[in-house]
Amino acid sequence: MISYNIITGDTLTKVFQTIPGVGPDNLLTYRQVIILCITIIFTLPMSLYRDIAKLAKVSFISLILTTVILVIVMIRTTTLGPLVPKTETAWIFAKSNAIQAIGVMSFAFVCHHNSFLIYGSLEEPTLSNWSRITHVSVSLALFISVLFAVCGYVTFTGYTEGDIFENYCRDDDLATFGRFCYGVTIILTFPIECFVTREVIANVFFSGTLTTILHVAVTVIVVAVATSISLVYDCLGIVLELNGILSATPLVFIIPTACYLKLSEERWNHSDNLISGLILTVGVLVMTVGFVMTILHPQECSHGKEMFYCFPHNASLYNSTLPPF
Structure with missing residues (x-):
């Protein structure tokens, strides 16, 4: 909120x-x-x-x-996109702040907290209807999010703000x-x-x-x-990062797998238990490391500042000083 x-x-x-x-x-x-x-x-x-x-x-x-x-x-x-110069490390696969990115994406997809409310609002609240709705909606959300992420980053690369419309x-x-x-x-x-x-x-x-x-x-x-x-x-960036790390990550990775392991009657080395344990471990790691990195290295915020490429003269000067790629 x-x-x-x-x-x-x-x-x-x-x-x-x-x-x-x-x-x-x-x-x-x-x-x-x-x-x-x-x-x-x-x-x-x-x-x-x-x-x-x-x-x-x-x-x-x-x-x-x-x-x-x-x-x-x-x-x-x-x-x-062609008017915005690309940053030098634009196409590196992952940087040190990838952990915070996992938290932000978890925040974008977390829907566990409103599941009961939405399930109760269905005209026919059956498990089959619920399964169909969740699969369609989450798949659609994934498709839209990937398009937003790719188009936004391809346009602005390293200058991309937490709120893309700031760019x-x-x-x-x-x-x-x-x-x-x-x-x-x-x-x-x-x-x-x-x-x-x-x-x-x-x-x-x-x-x-x-x-x-x-x-x-x-x-x-x-x-x-x-x-x-x-x-x-x-500043939106750090809010999304903290939301993702402290709220979404436990809801997505930690609490569901912990509940499953607690209720499971299978042996500890059963494949389902091993997968759940792995997800739980990754969730704890993401939450811990992500929180520390967010506090020590928060995302820079340029709220309200007009980007340099919005001024053609400045952008041309900036382009002339860029190293060749």
Whole structure:
């Protein structure tokens, strides 16, 4: 939820800056104002729903907008990519921060925390339906994520920011439309995470049932905490890394395999137990090493800075100083 607010603030401020008459001192150019307004007008009211099924149409709109954004990123790969100089180590297979990348990708794919809510919202909550939905949705997410990653990195290589739309120039109208779609997508996704957080709080502290007053109070507190943190911190990269390392990695690699090993009645050297043990070990290693590296070597953040290749004169000078490849 914190990362979604940061993305909203980063993205929509650049969209509003392109509106005629909106100058640098306009309130619409301050990310804090944007985050507060979006929270009060959109995300908080949507988060107050009790039934996650009410967000089905919202999720469908988000999927359509994601497709539009992907098309825009692919177009800019061919039109902007040749104008951006490639970094010297652009095509090295893996660098030292690959561990943090595993955490970020885990964060992108983690869906365990909302599984029960979504399963309960199905018209026919059967295991066969659930299996079909999860396989199709995760496969689609993998396909889209790979396209985003490849197109984004091919375009900007070592200059790629945690939020890829930070890389596009402010006067790029197509990218501005993409930013708008991206911001709307994030706004529509925010309530789903709030549903999960509220559900966990209800189960842990209130025996799974919230009165109307408690429902509203817990929702407001959760949204307020996430919003407060996102107002004072604006670098997306480290937020995604910490989310991935400390939350997603245990949910994806550690907790499921630990539960399986605990419940398994097979011998310790059974193939399923060995595979689970290997995944568990990798998960612990990724979480430990990734956390240390994230703290010691956080990703640089250039929030709000126009990239050098957005200025043709500077870009040509920069190109002339690059070593030959």
